Structures are given as structure tokens and as C-alpha cells.
Amino acid sequence: MKITVIGGGPVGLTYCALLQQGGHSVRLWSQTHPDGLNQRFDGTFSGDHVIPGAGSLEDAVKDADVVLLARCAQGMQDVLDRLAPILDGQTVIFSAELSFGSIYLAHALMRSQARAGIVSWSTTVATAQRRDGVVRVGTVRDVIDMAxxxxxxxxxxxxxxxxxxxxxxxxxxSPALIGMSNLNPPIHLANSLANLTRIERAEDWENYQCITPVVGRMIEALDTERLALAGRFGFEVRDVFDHYMMTFPGIRRGSVSEMAQQVYERAPGTMGPRSLETRYITEDVPFGLIPLCELGRRSGVPMPLHEAAIGTLSTYLGRDFRAQNGMLETVVAELQDLLGAATS
Structure with missing residues (x-):
């Protein structure tokens, strides 16, 4: 099968390698790697992969059976606006449904009278980080929800x-259910707030080790609000405890902090971010959390911890995260139509 991966971050590159291992024909469209690259991997699997570049976005789409979106959320709107008019029956996969991008793409396809199948994943197939030019693959997940x-x-x-x-x-x-199933934004929000000076000072710190009992308690409380929002629309989504159990097979069930420490002890080396421009903040807050808060306000589901944590982080960084999501109004309006009277 012919697949174009859009997005040259560590997860996108890992997808290219996994797909090549599966015998598929893969090309990468990335502004960072326009000519492709030779990439070394280690961790869950290791080796070098030659990943060809796709040239223009039009070329990337034209000969593909599948377009797999692994692009950062900040660049998603521009790509979707350019992608919608040139799609002609391909399948577009969102990995993962962080920004409700599938909702935005469906709206853009309707405007452009183009057609495409759309698949939404609740999380990424793999976790990966890039250090010193090498992509370290942390885990390949056993279970992923999709719509x-x-x-x-x-x-x-x-x-x-x-x-x-x-x-x-x-x-x-429903893709709306998938969008409410992504656990990364609230987990990253809690851990970023608690370790903000480490991030600002570019210190080396272990991501899972630093999900201490106080951080774990905040993650669990944020999760309670997310579950209440999903329940407002009759959705049953997995909780943060099931998320850990499915992402890291073999760990013992416990509090979020206890499970995070097991992940750290089993495989140390998944480091926390070292820049305030981390996706934990710049993607997860405006694109992963603010749409949920806006949907909560419009549907009468209070999310005070989300609102307070986002407000606190906005004050620390001096940023208006809401203004950074150009898809927000379209996405929330489309979600209201999709979810019907429950939001009125």
C-alpha cells in the first residue's frame, strides 16, 4: 500500500519505519526534511531507515492510498486547508485526534466538495523522542481506539x-468520542505545571519519575472533569488508569503516580521537555484542552480545574492560548451540530 506520512517529528518518522517494516511503500512530507532522510532508531526497535521525501503536498497526496497525519497541532489548520481541495478518495488518518482536526477536515471537505475517508485515533501507535539525531522509540501501544x-x-x-x-x-x-479520549493533554498539563522551572532552565528530568503523588493526584482530578464532559454526551471513554494499563502492558494497577513510577523503573530514559516551546504546552493546551473547556461551557459541564490550570499556565508564559487555535470556532460549532441538543 502507498502511504504518505505528513509530519517529520519523531512519531511521524517512527511511523515511516514501522510501515516500511510492514512492506508498505512510504513517503514523508515534511518541511523539515523535504528530501527525506536516513534515520537511525533505537529503543523498541533499532536500525537505520532510508525515508524518501514526497516533494510538494500535491505530489504527496496524488499517488497515495493513505495520508497519515502526524503533524504538530500548530500547523494542522494550514495543512488541512491545503489538503481538502486536492483529496480524491484517499483515506486520511489523524494520529492522534488531539485537535479535533477530523471535525475541521470534514467541514473543509464539504466546502471544497472533495471526498475522503477519515479515520481518527485516540492516541499514537508509538511513543518516540529524538535525542542527538537518533529517534528513541519508547513503546508500541497494544490498544488504540478509533472512529x-x-x-x-x-x-x-x-x-x-x-x-x-x-x-x-x-x-x-464517533470522532467526537475519540477527541475526548486523548489522555495526553491533561497528563502533560499537570506535569508541565509542576516542573515548569525545570523546563524553563532546560534541565534533564525523567518524565515518568516526576509524576510524583502530587502530580498524579492532579492528573486524576483533571480526568474526573474530562469523564464528566464525555458522560454529558453519553460517551464512555477510558479513564487515566486504563490508559496506563493499555499503554504499558505488564504494569500493576495503582494510583497514577504508582503506575508512572513502574514505567520509569522498567524503562528509564523518557525525558521531560527542555523548552517552553514543548508540544506539552504549545499543542496540548490550545488544541487539546481549550476545545474541551469551550464545549464544557456551552453544554453546562463545569471544568474548573482545567480552566484554572490553563489560566495559571497562560499567566506564567504571558500567552493567550485560546487565540492560538484558529480552528476553535469551527470545531466547536461543528461539534455542537454533531452532538445535537445535548449542547443546547
Whole structure:
């Protein structure tokens, strides 16, 4: 199968390697690596992979069966606006459904009268970081929730994902549910706030080790608000405890902090961010959390901890995170239409 991966970060590069290992024809469209690259990997798997570049976005899409979006959320709107008019029956996979980008793409496809199948994943297939030019693959997840839209048959979408990355996907009813299932934004928000000076001073710190009992308690409380929002629309989404159990098979169930310490002890070396420009903040807050808060306000579900944590981080950094999400109004309006009277 011919797949174009859009996004040259560590996760996007890991997808290219995994797909090549599966015998697929892969190209990368990335402004950072326009001509492709030879990339070394270590961790869960190791070796060198030659990843060809795709040239222009038009070329990247034209000959592809599947377009796999692993781009940072800040650049998502521009890519989707450019992508929608040139799609012609391909399947677009969102890895992961952080920004409700699939909702935005469906709206853009309707405007441009183009067609595409859309698949939303609740999280990434793999975790990965780049250090000193090497991509370290932390884990390949066993279970990933997914949903389809754009008129795509659900079973066709499931079979496609299985062909690409194996039998690890579970079908869910709605991309809105998938968007509410992403646990990374609240986890990253709590850990970033508690370790903000480490990030600012570019210190080396272990991500999972620093999910201490106080950080874990905040993550659990944020999760309670997220679950209440999902429940408002009749969605059953996995909680943070199941998230850890599914992401890291073999750990013992406990508090969030206890499970995070097990992850650290088993495989140290997953480092926390060393810059205030980390995706933990610049992506997860405006694109992952603010849409949930706005949906909560419009549907009468209070999310005071989310609001307070975002407000605190905004004050620390002197930023208006809401203004940084140009998709927000379209996404929330489309979600209201999709979810119907529950938001009125």
C-alpha cells in the first residue's frame, strides 16, 4: 500500500519505519526534511531507515492510498486547508485526534466538495523522542481506539488500520468520542505545571519519575472533569488508569503516580521537555484542552480545574492560548451540530 506520512517529528518518522517494516511503500512530507532522510532508531526497535521525501503536498497526496497525519497541532489548520481541495478518495488518518482536526477536515471537505475517508485515533501507535539525531522509540501501544467519518464504512476503516499497523485497534462510534479520549493533554498539563522551572532552565528530568503523588493526584482530578464532559454526551471513554494499563502492558494497577513510577523503573530514559516551546504546552493546551473547556461551557459541564490550570499556565508564559487555535470556532460549532441538543 502507498502511504504518505505528513509530519517529520519523531512519531511521524517512527511511523515511516514501522510501515516500511510492514512492506508498505512510504513517503514523508515534511518541511523539515523535504528530501527525506536516513534515520537511525533505537529503543523498541533499532536500525537505520532510508525515508524518501514526497516533494510538494500535491505530489504527496496524488499517488497515495493513505495520508497519515502526524503533524504538530500548530500547523494542522494550514495543512488541512491545503489538503481538502486536492483529496480524491484517499483515506486520511489523524494520529492522534488531539485537535479535533477530523471535525475541521470534514467541514473543509464539504466546502471544497472533495471526498475522503477519515479515520481518527485516540492516541499514537508509538511513543518516540529524538535525542542527538537518533529517534528513541519508547513503546508500541497494544490498544488504540478509533472512529471513522467522511462516509467511510467502519469495518473498512478498521481493516485498513490493521493492515497498516496490526491488530491493535478498537472501533468507537464517533470522532467526537475519540477527541475526548486523548489522555495526553491533561497528563502533560499537570506535569508541565509542576516542573515548569525545570523546563524553563532546560534541565534533564525523567518524565515518568516526576509524576510524583502530587502530580498524579492532579492528573486524576483533571480526568474526573474530562469523564464528566464525555458522560454529558453519553460517551464512555477510558479513564487515566486504563490508559496506563493499555499503554504499558505488564504494569500493576495503582494510583497514577504508582503506575508512572513502574514505567520509569522498567524503562528509564523518557525525558521531560527542555523548552517552553514543548508540544506539552504549545499543542496540548490550545488544541487539546481549550476545545474541551469551550464545549464544557456551552453544554453546562463545569471544568474548573482545567480552566484554572490553563489560566495559571497562560499567566506564567504571558500567552493567550485560546487565540492560538484558529480552528476553535469551527470545531466547536461543528461539534455542537454533531452532538445535537445535548449542547443546547
Amino acid at each position: 471513522v467519518s467522511g462516509g467511510m464504512d467502519a469495518q473498512d476503516g478498521l481493516r485498513l488500520c490493521q493492515e497498516l499497523f496490526g491488530d491493535r485497534f478498537r472501533l468507537k462510534s
